[in-house]
Every structure is written in structure tokens, then in C-alpha cells.
Amino acid sequence: MLKDIDEMLLTSEKKRENLIPILQRIQQRHAYLSPDAMKLVALHLGISSSEVYGVATFYNQFRFHPPGKHQIKVCLGTACHVVGGDIILENFERKLGIKDGETTPDREFSIERVACVGCCALAPVAVVDDVVQACMAPSKVEGILLGFDIERERDEREKQESEASQ
Amino acid sequence: MKRLNSIEDLEVLRQQILEQRKSIRKRVRICGGPGCHSGGGERLIEAFQKLLDEKGVGHEYMVTQTGCHGFCARGPIVVIEPANIFYERVKVERVPEIFERSVLGDDLVDDLLFVSEETGEKIVREKDIPFYAHQERIIFNDTGLTWSTEIDDYIARGGYSALAKVLSGMKPEEVIEEVKISGLRGRGGGGFPTGVKWESCRKAHGEMKYVICNADEGDPGAYMDRALLEGTPHQVIEGMIIGAYAIGAREGYLYCRYEYPLAVKHANRALDQAREYGLLGDNILGTEFCLDMFVNRGAGAFICGESTALMASLEGKLGEPRGKHIHTVEKGLWNRPSNLNNVESWASVPLIVNQGGQWFASIGTERSKGTKIFSVVGKINNTGLVEVAMGTPLRKIVYDIGGGIPGGKRFKAVQTGGPSGGCVPEELIDLAVDFEQLKKAGSMMGSGGMIVMDEDTCMVDVARYFLNFLVQESCGKCVPCRVGVKRMHEIVSNMCEGKAEPGDIEHLEELCDTIQEAALCGLGKSAPNPVASTLRYFRDEYDAHVLEKRCPAKVCKPLLTYEIDTEKCTGCGLCRLRCPEGAIIGAKKECHCIDEELCVRCGICIENCKFGAIYIE
Numbered sequence A: 001m002l003k004d005i006d007e008m009l010l011t012s013e014k015k016r017e018n019l020i021p022i023l024q025r026i027q028q029r030h031a032y033l034s035p036d037a038m039k040l041v042a043l044h045l046g047i048s049s050s051e052v053y054g055v056a057t058f059y060n061q062f063r064f065h066p067p068g069k070h071q072i073k074v075c076l077g078t079a080c081h082v083v084g085g086d087i088i089l090e091n092f093e094r095k096l097g098i099k100d101g102e103t104t105p106d107r108e109f110s111i112e113r114v115a116c117v118g119c120c121a122l123a124p125v126a127v128v129d130d131v132v133q134a135c136m137a138p139s140k141v142e143g144i145l146l147g148f149d150i151e152r153e154r155d156e157r158e159k160q161e162s163e164a165s166q
Numbered sequence B: 001m002k003r004l005n006s007i008e009d010l011e012v013l014r015q016q017i018l019e020q021r022k023s024i025r026k027r028v029r030i031c032g033g034p035g036c037h038s039g040g041g042e043r044l045i046e047a048f049q050k051l052l053d054e055k056g057v058g059h060e061y062m063v064t065q066t067g068c069h070g071f072c073a074r075g076p077i078v079v080i081e082p083a084n085i086f087y088e089r090v091k092v093e094r095v096p097e098i099f100e101r102s103v104l105g106d107d108l109v110d111d112l113l114f115v116s117e118e119t120g121e122k123i124v125r126e127k128d129i130p131f132y133a134h135q136e137r138i139i140f141n142d143t144g145l146t147w148s149t150e151i152d153d154y155i156a157r158g159g160y161s162a163l164a165k166v167l168s169g170m171k172p173e174e175v176i177e178e179v180k181i182s183g184l185r186g187r188g189g190g191g192f193p194t195g196v197k198w199e200s201c202r203k204a205h206g207e208m209k210y211v212i213c214n215a216d217e218g219d220p221g222a223y224m225d226r227a228l229l230e231g232t233p234h235q236v237i238e239g240m241i242i243g244a245y246a247i248g249a250r251e252g253y254l255y256c257r258y259e260y261p262l263a264v265k266h267a268n269r270a271l272d273q274a275r276e277y278g279l280l281g282d283n284i285l286g287t288e289f290c291l292d293m294f295v296n297r298g299a300g301a302f303i304c305g306e307s308t309a310l311m312a313s314l315e316g317k318l319g320e321p322r323g324k325h326i327h328t329v330e331k332g333l334w335n336r337p338s339n340l341n342n343v344e345s346w347a348s349v350p351l352i353v354n355q356g357g358q359w360f361a362s363i364g365t366e367r368s369k370g371t372k373i374f375s376v377v378g379k380i381n382n383t384g385l386v387e388v389a390m391g392t393p394l395r396k397i398v399y400d401i402g403g404g405i406p407g408g409k410r411f412k413a414v415q416t417g418g419p420s421g422g423c424v425p426e427e428l429i430d431l432a433v434d435f436e437q438l439k440k441a442g443s444m445m446g447s448g449g450m451i452v453m454d455e456d457t458c459m460v461d462v463a464r465y466f467l468n469f470l471v472q473e474s475c476g477k478c479v480p481c482r483v484g485v486k487r488m489h490e491i492v493s494n495m496c497e498g499k500a501e502p503g504d505i506e507h508l509e510e511l512c513d514t515i516q517e518a519a520l521c522g523l524g525k526s527a528p529n530p531v532a533s534t535l536r537y538f539r540d541e542y543d544a545h546v547l548e549k550r551c552p553a554k555v556c557k558p559l560l561t562y563e564i565d566t567e568k569c570t571g572c573g574l575c576r577l578r579c580p581e582g583a584i585i586g587a588k589k590e591c592h593c594i595d596e597e598l599c600v601r602c603g604i605c606i607e608n609c610k611f612g613a614i615y616i617e
Helices: A002-010 A016-030 A035-045 A049-058 A078-082 A085-096 A138-165 B007-023 B034-055 B092-104 B151-156 B161-167 B172-182 B194-203 B224-231 B233-247 B261-276 B307-314 B343-355 B357-361 B394-401 B435-440 B459-473 B479-496 B504-518 B522-526 B529-537 B539-547 B574-578 B604-608
Strands: A070-075 A109-114 A126-128 A131-133 B026-031 B061-066 B078-081 B085-087 B210-215 B251-256 B292-297 B338-342 B371-378 B384-389 B411-416 B422-425 B449-454 B562-564 B614-616
Touching: A002 A016, A002 A035, A016 A035, A016 A049, A016 B292, A035 A049, A070 A085, A078 A085, A078 B371, A078 B449, A078 B459, A085 A109, A085 A138, A126 A138, A138 B604, B007 B151, B007 B161, B026 B034, B034 B061, B034 B092, B034 B224, B078 B092, B085 B092, B151 B233, B151 B261, B161 B233, B161 B343, B172 B194, B172 B233, B172 B343, B172 B357, B194 B233, B194 B338, B210 B224, B210 B233, B210 B307, B210 B343, B224 B233, B224 B261, B224 B343, B224 B371, B233 B251, B233 B261, B233 B292, B233 B338, B233 B343, B251 B261, B251 B307, B261 B292, B307 B338, B338 B343, B343 B357, B371 B394, B384 B394, B394 B411, B411 B459, B422 B529, B459 B479, B459 B529, B459 B539, B479 B504, B479 B522, B479 B539, B504 B522, B504 B529, B504 B539, B529 B539, B574 B604, B604 B614
Parallel strands: A070 A109, B026 B061, B210 B251, B210 B338, B251 B292, B371 B449
Antiparallel strands: A070 A126, A126 A131, B026 B078, B078 B085, B371 B384, B411 B422, B411 B449, B562 B614
């Protein structure tokens, strides 16, 4: 990962204004910003790593831990709030046993709350693995998670079967 | 693509495109707006395109993905030109039928037409639907008509003709004068006269000047900038190029939220296309004028919608605002003169140049000119984007266009201006919506979000929601905002949890005054607005929370209990099976009851009960 970031940095100009775009590119590739990655960026731009850390923590976009395989973002914009967006968030939290901003111990799921994804007509909305789920309801939360469970079981079964056949 | 080396070249190109399209008999417009796109619109395009290819009729019929049509509640939307047949809620399975009957043939697919709720009649044409008929679509008109990712489509519709007009002999001062005459005021919320801002930036000393487009649409519940940038990016870019010419800027930045990946993609694509045609870069359209523009993605900070914070963020720093004793038009980005306007303001510029400032000024009220796009969302039937003339009564927006409140509920209030705005209550339903009237009512225009609330919305909870948002989004630079808003949030949260004490309301009022007076930036100064305005109109609800520990709208969970109606419960046991906490007990075919201690008020039982037997007390 660090080698990859090193290569990526070679192609970007050593300008202070590139800090945020660089961090965005790293996160896009590696899903989060590790302390070492931030140190590399600081070295590249000739600023202190605390400054990089300061900027990174200021903005909501940046994560400092690897997220889950499936990312669940629950919209809590005003339009979603008035039709029960928080109930949707609570249902996800309870079903997965984690709070927003956390990842399940098996690294399968992580939950984030987001302020408005701009799909207010479909409220309440959740974005699961970049797919917008419209008009959410508590039972739909169960349905989505159940879908992932079935998928995982099937994958495991296929894996076992292929292992057995070998 | 051929570079356009003169103004005449642009006209020649336009004629060429129109000539090529002469053989097109019908055009299918599929909405690619946020609502329709997420609702399955993407698959419709593929399906139509596939049919076109299969039948080999691509020279006679055309399928285009346009920007948002605005009527998001009925999405995905498909419109067939030239008759402008409007089909709503189109599923991909219906595509072959539509193609056969309405594209190849001249028939209608009856059950996909809009049905008027009043008369029960089916309406065929887009324009005749009440939602559209009551609007005045100017800025937002092209969004539903043009192919969002094709510059040729924009040019065919007369795009970049305003730029051509400006470059073929208008002096920068004349452009500024035209914008001043139009009376256009900043659409991002501040409402500062755009022409005056341009003039100060033009007069400011400095070799290098910048134009910036603020597309960091952070107000939750507002998405018109997203729709504009995704749908007609060239309209925004053309406005910026004209602005840059008027001001004397040579570089431009488009600062867009990272939450809008499609808007970033379309804006980048549009810039590339404009560059290839020579509408950006050196010697634009063969003139002396040079300008280049770049897209910057925000990183998720609400405060970066504030001009000085946005500029700090562009410089790669913390998005913290600064005091505005020196204006950004003099010292903005990298301490150089910078002119920042909102997406909607920029998108208005080509129209003002083409049709004249007088024309724009003839629309609207005395001090608020032109039209405004609102995103009408929340508890309303026709959710969507609406453009009306300034001064349109709120009643018209909510009832005639918005179609009223679902489920026959009572209208309670409309929240405008996002976290910096306030609520307009039912008694002011006839308010003429413009900058002044909204301010007088204790709210503000903001970027144009209108969240409609009905009797089931708790105003204390709404205030708590916005305070929570502001606590998270406060940049932390000044104490009144960082600490004050947090304390306000604590007090209001206590009210929602039934822990409030008498005197808390007065305490809140005191904090409102202090923060309004002492905070550094616009965000901080307006942070108490959601509380101040709900206190002004809904004090009785606050009293009920504080004194009676009761939530009249039945929203604040700690103040509620879920109960089962013994008359209605049939003992089917579905709620018992579904309850995640095992809080519902009861024998089969006997009335069930809820254990208040275990109940977490998740709402699953209400959703599942087929007999409507569970209610909130």
C-alpha cells in the first residue's frame, strides 16, 4: 500500500493546494488513510504530519480505519429526518450491533450517517454499497441485511463445494 | 471535435448540428435527475437504446438522458417529443410497449399517463400537468430538455450564444451593467446583488483574479444545484465564462460536494468538451480573452459553503472562515480578488445576457427579481424541484404545485433556509416568498430548500435536529458557535427527553441572542435561527415538552409509549414475532400487550400490524 502511495505521489505536484485532492485519491484507492500514508503525504508536500492530520480530521470524508466490506450510509437530511430517517439508522445499528461510524468485528459492515445525499424525493434513504435504497422502512433494513447473509452463505457453500470437488 | 476559432464558427457549428438532426422525427427524453436515476432511470436508457439499435432506426429516433425534470415524486419520467407525452413511474419492463406504441406508432400507453387528482382525467402533455402549469421555468427549463453530457445538444438549443454575444463587442462594464439592471441577487442564500459584487471585483487591484462557483450545496433538503450541475453543466460554465470576462478573471474553480459524484463527473466532462471547442483556454472563440477552469471536490464540511471557508479549502487548508472586514472580491483565494457565486446565480447569467436585464427584472417583486428554484420535500405529495417567480404565495407552492399534504393531514409549517433558516407557520401560508418576506417572517431564503411539515412533525425535535447538525458542522474557530450551539443542543435534547426544567426556554432565548451577536461567520450568526423561529411560532409545543413532559406531535421517543388497541387487536401474533426486543406478549387469538420497559420504540410493530391496532400515546 505504501509503495503504491509513493508512486501516486510522484505524479502530483508539490503544491499545498493539492493536499485535499491527494488525500481523496489515497482514500479512493485504499478506502482509508493510515498514519503512515499521512506521513508520506506530509513528506511529499514539505509540511508537518500534524498539519496533514489536522486537515484530514477536519473533513468528514476522511476515514482513519478500514471500513467494512459493505458500507451502509444512512441519510439524515431534513427531508429524511421528518419521515423517520433516525428510525432507519437505529434499526441498522441494532441489527448489526454497532453504532454509526463503527465497523462490525468481522469487517463485513460499517455504518455511517450522512447529511443529505440529494435524493430527498425518495426519503427516507440509505445508500448501501453505493446503491440508493429508496423509501426505507424497518422491515427493509432486515431485508437488505438478510440479502447479504444469503449471499455470504451461498459464497461459503460454493467455496466448500469447490474445495470438496478438488 | 474541431476547435472554434471565431464567433461565426460557433453559429456554423450550430447550423451543422441542426442540419444533422433534421431527420430525427421523435426524441425520447429520459430523466437522469437524482430521484429518477436512483429509482431505475439508468436502465431505461439502455433498454431504449437497445431497441433503437435492434430496429436500426437510430437516424429517425433519438434517445437522450436529460437532467432533472423536477417532478421527482413521479419518477422515473419519460417524455416523448414532439408531442411531449409524459409517462410517469416507468419500469424497464414497459419500455418495449412504449417504444412500439408511442415512439414507432402514435398511440398512448394509457396507464402510464398522469391522472389529475381533482378531475380524474388523464393528462397527456407535460406542460398541462398542474405541477408544471403553475411554475415559471426559466433557469431550470433546459435541464429537463438537454442531453446532460453532450455539448452539441446544448449548442443546438442556443447554448453559448450569450457568450458569443458578449465577446462580439460588449465591454466588460456593459455586461456588469446588464447584470445590475437585472437585479439578480445571490442565490446561495445571502442575496447580495450579483452585479455590484462583479463591479467591486472588476475594480479591485490585482493582475490575477478568479471566478469561483459554489457548488458545495450543504443544506440538507436542498438539491437544486446538484440538478443544475448534473443536468446542464454548460449553462453554469457559460455563466462563469461570461462572469470571468466581465471581471477580468483568468482562472475559475468549481467547488463541488464529494457527495455528488455524478455532478463532479458531468462538470469535468463539460469542461473537457468546452476546452476542445475552444470555449475555454487561450483565445476563446478567436478573441483575446483567455480563461481556464477546474473542478475541485469538497471533502464533506458544511462550513465550506461559506465563501471564505471555501477559499481556504481550495488552498488545501482547514475550511475555517475568517472575518470579512476585507471582502473576498478584494482579497479572496490566495489573497487575490475572487468572485464567488452560487450555481443557480451563474446559471442565470446566460439568460440575462441573451434576453436582457430588463426582461429578468420584469419578473418577481420590487426588491427580489427573477425566479427561484425550490426543492419542495418532506410531507408533501409532489416532491420535487420547483421554479417560481419571486413573490409567489407559499400557498401556491404547497397546494397548487406541491399537491398538498399526503394522507389528508394538516399543514403545519414549512422550513426554509436549511440549518440557518427557520419555519414559516400555517398562519403565514399566504406569504409572498421572496428575500424580504422570508426574513420578516424570521426565516431566510437560503439556497432554496423547503421542507414541508405536517401535524405529525414535532417542532422541538426539528430544532434539535438542526442543532445537532450544527454541533457536528461547527468548525470550532469561535467560542459562541463552538460552545454556545452545543449548550443549546443539550437544553433542547433535555426537552425532547423529558428532562427539561422550567426556565430552560428563557435560557435558550438568552443563548440565541448571544450567539447571533457574537459569532464570527454567517453560519454561527444564523445558527440559533431554527430555535428562535420555532420558539416564536410554536412556543406552546416547547411549553408542553418542558412543563407537561409531553410531545404533542408524538415524535420525541422518551415521551411516548406504544400501546395496543384492545378493540382492534386480533391476536395474530405478527407484531410479537417481529418485535426485535421481545417486548410484545400475548397468547394466540388474544389481545397482545407491549412491555413498556423493554420497548425501544423502533416502529417495526406499527409497520407490520395489518389492523392498525398499535398506536402511540
